Amino acid sequence: MLDKIKINELIDIVGSSNVLTDPSELMLYSYDATQLHRVPDLVVIVHSAEDIAKIIKFARKNNINVYPRGSGTNLSGGSIPADGGIVIELNRLNRIIDIDIENRIAIVEPGVIAATLDSEVAKKGLFYPPDPGSLAVATIGGCVSEGAGGLRALKYGTTKDYIIGLEVVLPNGDIITTGNFSSLRSSPGFDLTHLFVGSEGTLGIITKIAVKLIYPAKTKKTLLVLYDSVVKAGTAVAKIIENKIIPSTMEFLDKITINAVEDFKKIGLPRDIEALLLIEVDGEPEDVETSAKILEKVCMDVGARSISVAKNDTERMELMEARRAALPVLARLKPTTILEDATVPRSKVPQMLEKIHDVQDRYNLMIGSFGHAGDGNLHPTILVDRRNKEEMKKVDMAIKEIFNYCIELGGTLTGEHGIGIVKAPFMEKEFKKEGLSFFRDIKKALDPDNKLNPNKIVCTKEVHLDYI
Amino acid sequence: MTTSNVNSLPLIEGYYEEQIIRCMKCGMCQSTCPVYYEDSLETGCARGKLALSEALLHGKLEPNHKIEMIFNKCLLCHACAQACPVGLSPDKVFAAARAEMVKRYDMPWIKSIIYRKLLGEGKLSSLTGVLSLANRLKLFSLARSLSIPKMLGKSVERLSFVDLPDIPSRSFMDRFPEILEPKSKVIGDVGYFVGCAQNSVFQDVAEASVNVLLSLGYRVIIPKDQGCCGFPHYGAGDFETLKQKIVQNSSAFKKYKLDAIIISCATGGSGLKDVYPEMTKEDNINTLGAKVYDISEFLAEKHLDDLKKMMPKNIKEKEKVTYHDACHLNRLQGVFNQPRELLNIMPSYEFVEMENSTKCCGEGGGFTVYYQDISTSVANRKRETIKNTGAKVVALGCPGCRAQISGALKQERLNIDTKHTVCLLWDEIKKGKGQ
Ligand SMILES: Cc1cc2nc3c(=O)[nH]c(=O)nc-3n(C[C@H](O)[C@H](O)[C@H](O)COP(=O)(O)OP(=O)(O)OC[C@H]3O[C@@H](n4cnc5c(N)ncnc54)[C@H](O)[C@@H]3O)c2cc1C
Numbered sequence: 028m029l030d031k032i033k034i035n036e037l038i039d040i041v042g043s044s045n046v047l048t049d050p051s052e053l054m055l056y057s058y059d060a061t062q063l064h065r066v067p068d069l070v071v072i073v074h075s076a077e078d079i080a081k082i083i084k085f086a087r088k089n090n091i092n093v094y095p096r097g098s099g100t101n102l103s104g105g106s107i108p109a110d111g112g113i114v115i116e117l118n119r120l121n122r123i124i125d126i127d128i129e130n131r132i133a134i135v136e137p138g139v140i141a142a143t144l145d146s147e148v149a150k151k152g153l154f155y156p157p158d159p160g161s162l163a164v165a166t167i168g169g170c171v172s173e174g175a176g177g178l179r180a181l182k183y184g185t186t187k188d189y190i191i192g193l194e195v196v197l198p199n200g201d202i203i204t205t206g207n208f209s210s211l212r213s214s215p216g217f218d219l220t221h222l223f224v225g226s227e228g229t230l231g232i233i234t235k236i237a238v239k240l241i242y243p244a245k246t247k248k249t250l251l252v253l254y255d256s257v258v259k260a261g262t263a264v265a266k267i268i269e270n271k272i273i274p275s276t277m278e279f280l281d282k283i284t285i286n287a288v289e290d291f292k293k294i295g296l297p298r299d300i301e302a303l304l305l306i307e308v309d310g311e312p313e314d315v316e317t318s319a320k321i322l323e324k325v326c327m328d329v330g331a332r333s334i335s336v337a338k339n340d341t342e343r344m345e346l347m348e349a350r351r352a353a354l355p356v357l358a359r360l361k362p363t364t365i366l367e368d369a370t371v372p373r374s375k376v377p378q379m380l381e382k383i384h385d386v387q388d389r390y391n392l393m394i395g396s397f398g399h400a401g402d403g404n405l406h407p408t409i410l411v412d413r414r415n416k417e418e419m420k421k422v423d424m425a426i427k428e429i430f431n432y433c434i435e436l437g438g439t440l441t442g443e444h445g446i447g448i449v450k451a452p453f454m455e456k457e458f459k460k461e462g463l464s465f466f467r468d469i470k471k472a473l474d475p476d477n478k479l480n481p482n483k484i485v486c487t488k489e490v491h492l493d494y495i
Numbered sequence: 496m497t498t499s500n501v502n503s504l505p506l507i508e509g510y511y512e513e514q515i516i517r518c519m520k521c522g523m524c525q526s527t528c529p530v531y532y533e534d535s536l537e538t539g540c541a542r543g544k545l546a547l548s549e550a551l552l553h554g555k556l557e558p559n560h561k562i563e564m565i566f567n568k569c570l571l572c573h574a575c576a577q578a579c580p581v582g583l584s585p586d587k588v589f590a591a592a593r594a595e596m597v598k599r600y601d602m603p604w605i606k607s608i609i610y611r612k613l614l615g616e617g618k619l620s621s622l623t624g625v626l627s628l629a630n631r632l633k634l635f636s637l638a639r640s641l642s643i644p645k646m647l648g649k650s651v652e653r654l655s656f657v658d659l660p661d662i663p664s665r666s667f668m669d670r671f672p673e674i675l676e677p678k679s680k681v682i683g684d685v686g687y688f689v690g691c692a693q694n695s696v697f698q699d700v701a702e703a704s705v706n707v708l709l710s711l712g713y714r715v716i717i718p719k720d721q722g723c724c725g726f727p728h729y730g731a732g733d734f735e736t737l738k739q740k741i742v743q744n745s746s747a748f749k750k751y752k753l754d755a756i757i758i759s760c761a762t763g764g765s766g767l768k769d770v771y772p773e774m775t776k777e778d779n780i781n782t783l784g785a786k787v788y789d790i791s792e793f794l795a796e797k798h799l800d801d802l803k804k805m806m807p808k809n810i811k812e813k814e815k816v817t818y819h820d821a822c823h824l825n826r827l828q829g830v831f832n833q834p835r836e837l838l839n840i841m842p843s844y845e846f847v848e849m850e851n852s853t854k855c856c857g858e859g860g861g862f863t864v865y866y867q868d869i870s871t872s873v874a875n876r877k878r879e880t881i882k883n884t885g886a887k888v889v890a891l892g893c894p895g896c897r898a899q900i901s902g903a904l905k906q907e908r909l910n911i912d913t914k915h916t917v918c919l920l921w922d923e924i925k926k927g928k929g930q
């Protein structure tokens with residue numbers, strides 16, 4: 028697709044060691060954490076916004092698609108070069124440009140790993156709350172582009188709530204700055220910053236990010252609550268919020284997940300419970316104590332079987348282990364793990380779970396569910412063997428049912444994992460014809476040739492992706 | 496594209512196929528991979544190499560030199576396995592994939608001389624003969640001058656050869672009898688697995704190990720017909736020689752009735768404890784006749800109190816010592832606390848932790864040859880963390896790390912010693928005896 032002369036043009040821009048052409052290397056930039064893949068025609072490693080602008084102009088001139096890529100850990104096919112073209116590898120743009128303690132703002136390049144930003148700001152006594160499970164490997168650019176959430180989203184919000192300014196290379200090669208890099212006041216006019224946050228690399232490539240920081244809470248308290256029924260656990264979640272308590276974390280595990288945790292970690296959870304909640308409150312010491320007391324009472328009133336409260340940091344970590352282990356232990360049950368991201372209003376969590384259990388029984392699939400109960404964000408995790416074609420067909424149907432019901436309940440397709448390519452077909456269901464057409468208009472206005480990460484969020488062409 | 500590779504890739508079928516197919520491409524392995532840390536390329540981390548294995552398995556790529564080099568781009572340090580939520584051991588897949596590559600292309604000639612001729616043939620006791628001959632023939636300096644990197648167009652010095660001592664003319668096994676009796680009452684019979692590096696180059700480690708065991712009252716048996724552990728062959732993908740080594744060592748040690756087999760080489764220890772069971776599908780008691788212990792594991796778990804009594808008294812000046820965790824000791828054998836416990840009872844030393852003590856030193860066998868720049872920069876990071884402790888001695892438990900780290904320290908002319916934990920321990924016991 029790309030001939031030698033054209034490749035040489037790219038080599039002139041970034042140097043030969045930054046253009047990957049060998050089929051074996053191209054294979055390694057073909058996938059993301061969906062495990063689906065499509066081999067790109069070329070991978071270009073960039074070191075600056077200017078490099079990117081040049082490559083975008085080159086691609087446009089030559090009618091080639093371009094796909095930005097961070098660490099490739101997204102769960103929706105967002106970074107897969109689904110329709111062929113060039114993958115732009117962004118993880119060398121990895122400088123932390125400034126951590127401004129006085130104004131509590133950090134300015135970073137997109138390739139900085141989220142955990143690195145976390146620990147660097149912590150060294151300065153500040154706190155960057157978004158904490159996706161992939162913190163240790165995901166890039167900030169990827170997190171901004173996906174609007175990544177995490178365990179602390181209930182109280183602190185997601186990545187969306189912390190981005191105050193961006194530098195973006197537009198699909199026409201122009202480099203613009205949005206929002207404000209030096210103060211928390213937003214700039215006038217359209218909120219351009221948030222047009223790009225969560226846009227999954229379809230509207231522009233982010234090359235600089237300003238995030239706001241906060242002060243960390245002084246103390247934390249963690250509770251592990253066991254329930255005999257999912258409905259009771261769901262009711263507890265609603266009641267806690269009604270009592271005006273916003274825990275920093277309120278996580279849920281279902282029976283299959285709990286049993287898997289016991290199988291592999293043996294932390295002493297009863298195998299017959301239907302649900303557990305892991306709740307953490309943080310803040311000023313007195314407030315935390317009062318909140319914890321109220322929490323205990325509410326959970327008991329709703330009919331908890333038992334509650335454990337961590338007395339110190341070690342115990343806190345032990346209780347947390349149940350939640351941390353959820354995905355790893357499920358992933359050990361079967362060769363293939365398909366992690367979904369259905370999100371419903373908080374009060375509808377029990378109904379959604381009932382539906383998931385019903386789907387599981389009817390299709391005879393193994394589905395373990397866990398997630399951020401506090402904001403209705405569930406991760407039904409389908410466990411299969413992808414070599415079994417029959418089973419995979421059932422998975423497709425099961426996912427469709429789960430999503431349709433999720434939207435019926437007033438929920439959304441994705442709480443934090445993005446639309447990418449795998450959920451694009453469901454967009455119309457959620458946004459209706461008019462809504463989707465507005466998405467299309469925006470995409471067209473910014474990227475009239477549809478060259479930047481085409482087919483993601485807004486589906487323009489049917490493409491088939493497969494496992495390697 | 497064909498799928499015909501499948502039949503000719505038997506070693507990555509079955510167990511290996513499961514490992515490959517189970518990778519959920521989450522990328523968590525990037526967070527701990529020392530190679531990925533250096534160049535942030537997907538070829539560095541486990542996910543990339545597993546994807547490559549998968550593509551080979553499904554006939555989407557054909558094996559070639561480039562792919563062989565990507566499989567070589569791994570320190571086999573097992574750090575990815577520790578981060579992997581699915582509990583995979585990607586390093587084992589790569590070792591197996593290398594085996595396939597070896598079968599297909601045979602090995603580069605220099606590797607084949609070092610591994611097959613020198614370590615593969617015959618018994619350890621005759622090995623130093625070969626090695627010193629090799630020395631005379633300048634075979635090692637040939638390796639030192641690095642034909643392979645030269646072939647690759649590079650000419651940097653291999654770090655782990657910088658500070659390599661000259662190889663003595665007689666091997667450890669030539670110098671010591673097969674059975675050594677303790678001066679005191681016999682409290683048990685232990686077998687000692689010498690390992691090539693300690694039989695030839697680092698004989699001080701073998702001597703210290705045997706002496707400490709004798710001081711405790713063990714009869715120490717050093718079977719003359721033992722061979723190399725086979726780990727280098729495993730790492731280079733030469734499974735045929737590995738199998739021969741297992742058979743040879745099994746017969747050498749099973750001749751005796753032993754309470755334990757002790758080894759003071761981290762790599763050899765993981766060979767015996769980790770690779771053998773994987774190959775034989777049975778435990779060490781069946782294969783070798785007794786449970787295998789790393790020397791620091793054995794001493795700290797069974798004899799810490801006895802050793803405390805043997806320590807010198809009234810030591811006024813303490814020297815700072817830090818400890819580097821060899822991947823093959825910490826991750827593959829789970830030996831972490833034990834060497835620290837030993838260091839902490841030594842009155843002449845004050846133990847200080849270095850930052851990232853468990854991070855690989857960048858040795859990784861053939862890796863140093865193929866990816867010298869990465870190897871060197873991994874080692875340089877290690878050197879910096881060592882420097883920051885202010886320690887005068889780095890204790891460790893692996894000949895590979897010792898060569899690499901002492902090389903890195905030497906290059907900056909730092910006055911920091913690199914010693915096996917058991918050598919420090921034996922020095923202390925000698926001091927105590929003299930009092
Ligand atoms: C084990 C595991 C746990 C996870 N847990 C969570 C979780 O708790 N919460 C959560 O929200 N997500 C989670 N994720 C999903 C994923 O990690 C996040 O979406 C993450 O933010 C992706 O970052 P990345 O660097 O890997 O981006 P990539 O996957 O490389 O890219 C993501 C998208 O952003 C685009 N992109 C990347 N960089 C840029 C840029 N600079 N400019 C423009 N577009 C760009 C890509 O084209 C793609 O569409 C998890 C994933 C895994 C594997």
Ligand code: SF4
Pocket residue numbers: 527528529530531539540541568569570571572573574575576585586
């Ligand atoms: S074994 Fe070590 S070097 Fe090799 S892929 Fe795993 S972490 Fe990286």
Ligand code: SF4
Pocket residue numbers: 517518519520521522523524525541542545575578579580581582583585
């Ligand atoms: S951590 Fe394990 S499952 Fe995840 S990509 Fe790496 S090897 Fe695969």
Ligand code: SF4
Pocket residue numbers: 614689690691692693723724725726727760761762763764766894
């Ligand atoms: S690993 Fe140890 S025993 Fe095995 S060959 Fe090397 S030095 Fe010898």
